[in-house]
Amino acid sequence: MVAGLLTPDLNEPGYLQRAAHTAGPWLPWLAAGYAVGCAWPDALLPPWLLWQVLASWCVLVPLLLWQPLALRPIVARALVCVVALLSGMWVVDGYSQSHLPPEQFIERSMRVERVLYEGYGIGFIAAPEGRDLPRRIAVHAPAQVSVRTADVVMVRGRLQHATAPWGELRSEVRAVDLHLQQRRETGPRGFAWRAIEGLGQHRDLGGALLLGEGRPRARDAFHQAGLLHFLAVSGLHLGLALVMWAWVMRLLGLPWLLRQVLLVGGALGYAWLVGFSMPTQRAAVMTIAVVAYSLQGRSAHRLGPLSLAVLVLLAMDPSQARNIGFQLSAVAVFGIVTMGMDLVALRRRFMPLYPWPLDRPSWRALLYVCRGALDGMAVGIAATLAVMPITAGNFAEITPWSPLVSVLAGPFLMLVLAAGLPMLMLQGLWPSGPWSGLFVLTQGGLSGLVWMAEQAPQWFRYSLLSVPAPGLALWLSWYAMFLPISRVEHVLWRGLLLIVLLLPGSSG
Numbered sequence: 001m002v003a004g005l006l007t008p009d010l011n012e013p014g015y016l017q018r019a020a021h022t023a024g025p026w027l028p029w030l031a032a033g034y035a036v037g038c039a040w041p042d043a044l045l046p047p048w049l050l051w052q053v054l055a056s057w058c059v060l061v062p063l064l065l066w067q068p069l070a071l072r073p074i075v076a077r078a079l080v081c082v083v084a085l086l087s088g089m090w091v092v093d094g095y096s097q098s099h100l101p102p103e104q105f106i107e108r109s110m111r112v113e114r115v116l117y118e119g120y121g122i123g124f125i126a127a128p129e130g131r132d133l134p135r136r137i138a139v140h141a142p143a144q145v146s147v148r149t150a151d152v153v154m155v156r157g158r159l160q161h162a163t164a165p166w167g168e169l170r171s172e173v174r175a176v177d178l179h180l181q182q183r184r185e186t187g188p189r190g191f192a193w194r195a196i197e198g199l200g201q202h203r204d205l206g207g208a209l210l211l212g213e214g215r216p217r218a219r220d221a222f223h224q225a226g227l228l229h230f231l232a233v234s235g236l237h238l239g240l241a242l243v244m245w246a247w248v249m250r251l252l253g254l255p256w257l258l259r260q261v262l263l264v265g266g267a268l269g270y271a272w273l274v275g276f277s278m279p280t281q282r283a284a285v286m287t288i289a290v291v292a293y294s295l296q297g298r299s300a301h302r303l304g305p306l307s308l309a310v311l312v313l314l315a316m317d318p319s320q321a322r323n324i325g326f327q328l329s330a331v332a333v334f335g336i337v338t339m340g341m342d343l344v345a346l347r348r349r350f351m352p353l354y355p356w357p358l359d360r361p362s363w364r365a366l367l368y369v370c371r372g373a374l375d376g377m378a379v380g381i382a383a384t385l386a387v388m389p390i391t392a393g394n395f396a397e398i399t400p401w402s403p404l405v406s407v408l409a410g411p412f413l414m415l416v417l418a419a420g421l422p423m424l425m426l427q428g429l430w431p432s433g434p435w436s437g438l439f440v441l442t443q444g445g446l447s448g449l450v451w452m453a454e455q456a457p458q459w460f461r462y463s464l465l466s467v468p469a470p471g472l473a474l475w476l477s478w479y480a481m482f483l484p485i486s487r488v489e490h491v492l493w494r495g496l497l498l499i500v501l502l503l504p505g506s507s508g
Helices: 002-006 027-039 049-066 073-098 190-211 219-225 235-251 256-273 278-295 304-316 318-322 324-350 361-395 402-429 436-459 472-482 488-501
Strands: 104-118 121-128 137-142 152-163 169-182
Touching: 027 073, 027 304, 027 318, 049 073, 073 318, 104 137, 121 152, 137 152, 190 256, 190 402, 190 436, 219 436, 235 256, 235 278, 235 402, 256 278, 278 304, 278 324, 304 318, 304 324, 318 324, 324 361, 324 472, 324 488, 361 402, 361 472, 402 436, 472 488
Parallel strands: 137 169
Antiparallel strands: 104 121, 104 152, 121 137, 152 169
């Protein structure tokens, strides 16, 4: 069933003779409508929502089952999208009401995810145990003990909650007592934290990049340079880690089937290492979907794995569609697999940059660097354009130079991951082993990232721009740029559309 939703099976006998509305994947339309519905603000929910959902399903099902030939493909998919939109609104509305915890006095063990402030008191974001409370809670407590990211604490206090303007549930605890239960060095990932402590002055940055925990001191510099996405462990980090893992397995000569199984294991292992953060959960689900299709000898539609990941995560918690981090992660990947892949395909068509068999190694290396830089720019531009409306609407700012700065800083990030991840594993297996070289390489990569973040705003003016919130018309017009690109003329038209949309006054 999932296979049929992800992509059409062109090898199936009689496929091309079917009705036209089955000639493409349905899952992206379903996922897009459901995700937008789950993210819909409570203040804009239509009345009689349940009856609208029931009526839409009663209309859709007969049309799809009894009169398929009367529907054009785009009409059928649009109907699926609208029904999924209404269903998402209804599901998240009921979910928010049923999962709204009452104000009460609680005593709960929590894992610290991020320290907000420390002084006369201490504030931090924590993940409580159990399913009866929100996944993340802000805790404000007297400064009885000093806590760090990934520590486990016992909190006693009063639970309060409020709803943010965009509908996301915000909960906080006014603690009267705070006790340390477990230091991070003695927890399940203690081997990794003990290794992080050996990284010197940039160990807070190393913890953020390698373990997805903490708020490094250089965060403001990364924000100003447009490199803040480097600090959010996401599919970018998982993708780089899996590429290196696949290269190692190929170097060892492992069979193809075993490599696919170990690739899934590597994705799940990395997700565990970084605390199963939402972006890595999405990336892990996408990896599993792609591997499953490879094992079947089929190629998934480029939006299929992303759509499946979005639906799986929203099935676990529909309210996280209102989380800014979820939106940025999903929309960035959407931009990469649409516009990004199209731009990379155009580059390969008109500028292959592949060496001839007898070319010198130096020329081969230069062509390799050029291919990587151009493809990285294409992917970065697509992701940046995809998230611009969200960052402008929520933070009133954009980072226009982010794709170029990301390409320049990319080698330092790859060095950190290439040296840092083996360092964590080997240090855990053999704490007194000869791993000083890996520590030096990791420290060099971290220092290079900090230097790039500090220098980029001086090299590129307007690296961080304040902009007004976009209007609805701009939102709808903006994502027209992500329609399929197959010719150079399409790129030129999108450039013209981008200029028109960014003209002063177009955001109203």
